[in-house]
Amino acid sequence: MTEVGVWAGFCAVVRRDLMLAFRRPQELANPLVFFVMAVSLFPLGVSPEKSFLAPAAAGVVWVASLLATLLSLDALFRADHEDGSLEQLTLAPQPLFILVLAKVFAHWLTTGLPLLLLSPVLALMLHVDEGLLGVLMLSLLVGAPVLSLIGAIGAALTVGLRVGGVLISLLVLPLYIPVLIFGTGMVQSAAAGMDYTSTLAMLGAILALSLTLAPFAAAAALKISVSN
Amino acid sequence: MWEAFKQWFHRWGSPKWFYERSLVWSFWLGWGALILLPVGIVWGLAFAPQDYQQGNSFRIIYLHVPAAILAQSCYMIMAVAGFVSLVWRMKMADVVLKCAAPIGASFCFLALFTGAVWGKPTWGTWWEWDARLTAMLILLFLYFGIIALEAAIEDKITAGRAAAVLSLVGVVNIPIIKYSVEWWRTLHQPATFKLTEKPDMPVEMWAPLLVMVIGVYCFFGYSLFLRSRNEIIERERRTLWVRELLAKEGKV
DSSP states (O other), X not given: OXXXXXXXXXXXXXXXXXXXXXXXXXXXXXXXHHHHHHHHHHHHHTOOOHHHHHHHHHHXXXXXXXXXXXXXXXXXXXXXXXXXXXXXXXXXXXXXXHHHHHHHHHHIIIIIHHHHHHHHHHHHHTTOOGGXXXXXXXXXXXXXXXXXXXHHHHHHHTTTOTTHHHHHHHHHHHHHHHHHHHHHHHHHHHHTTOOOHHHHHHHHHHHHHHHHHHHHHHHHHHHHHHHO | OHHHHHHHHHHTTOHHHHHXXXXXXXXXXXXXXXXXXXXXXXIIIIISOOBTTTBGGGGGXXXXXXXXXXXXXXXXXXXXXXXXXXXXXXXXXXXXXXXXXXXXXXXXXXXXXXXXXXXXXXXXXXXXXXXXXXXXXXXXXXXXXXXXXXXXXXXXHHHHHHHHHHHHHHTTHHHHHHHHHHHSOOSSOSXXXXXXXXXXXXXXXXXXXXXXXXXXXXXXXXXXXXXHHXXXXXXXXXXXXXXXXXXXXXXX
């Protein structure tokens, strides 16, 4: 048997997770459909007027993508836990946090990125000014990976449990609030014609922090869940 | 010196040692709370001078500030316990983490509630989405998350470690609460008092507050020890020393 390097291990996990995701395209589409439906509830539930929708749109898109991500998180480790491959991952020669990072990256590719690409369409339906679409997408580009990273901690903590789904929301949502505040704050300051680079920098700082710390926390949580 | 410290530290890992000693500690802390809290509350509510701006409504700080301080310290204690539990696998750290969570959640709720009661006459609103208030609300949610996670996992050791990880992750919120009034210029006023600076209130006003803060800490210690003793007996019920103890008290 030949030694497999850290980078090769990372790529192997990403490739495997992407392949598994594309073998079941229906599951891939579910969060996106949920995203579209959740967003369309606001005009129907609150008001279809442009005067309400345009200023609220960034928040609506952000909240909906946050909930859609939350919905997809339970699947992040569960199938692997059930068929035993999660135990194999913890035993792999590569450090576990690298493999967790790979799984999170694959999760972002299959959930965060499609949400990001879909967001301008929905934003237009919410009467967002066309000039702001780029800012909204930029905020999601920097912010959405944080959602996957922090969510991985919650998914890892609850992977062995039957009640996983609801519990993840309870654990992860409070930690999502700062990202939500800065993500929507960025679009709002752009809408007000202000400089949004400081908010973007804050969002980038949160991304850097969670990129460096969350994989360790999730790996520790996985080891605890698997050892049970 | 170092050896003595190590011995002292390791003793904390023994539930039996903790159980035997904590009776005395909880006794003194309980008396401390029983004396300090009524003294502080009566002094603060009835005898402290009125505020020149807010009149009598400022008096809620005698409940609000101690509760808010305690809610944050309690989380810090849980995070430290979580660290100890993950690094040294100490059983007692799990017990403390689990027992502190509901106490912290209660004080966090009390701080939010008293803040709302004070906010209505002063700011004209029960709730404002201000940075300090939102961060405290997140703290309450974090407490709920830890309690729920602890309750969902049946195996006590796994539950303890999972809660330890979560409490360490959530600790990023504490500096946000602490500095929220300085980073964002919002409605909530800056810290009422600090350990490092001379308070800008007259002594008749902050002395009862200090009494209340110490009293609340005493109460926290008292209830934490009481809860921990309970938890120890439950966790260690199969060990010899607990069975002997129960037999001696005629409870089996």
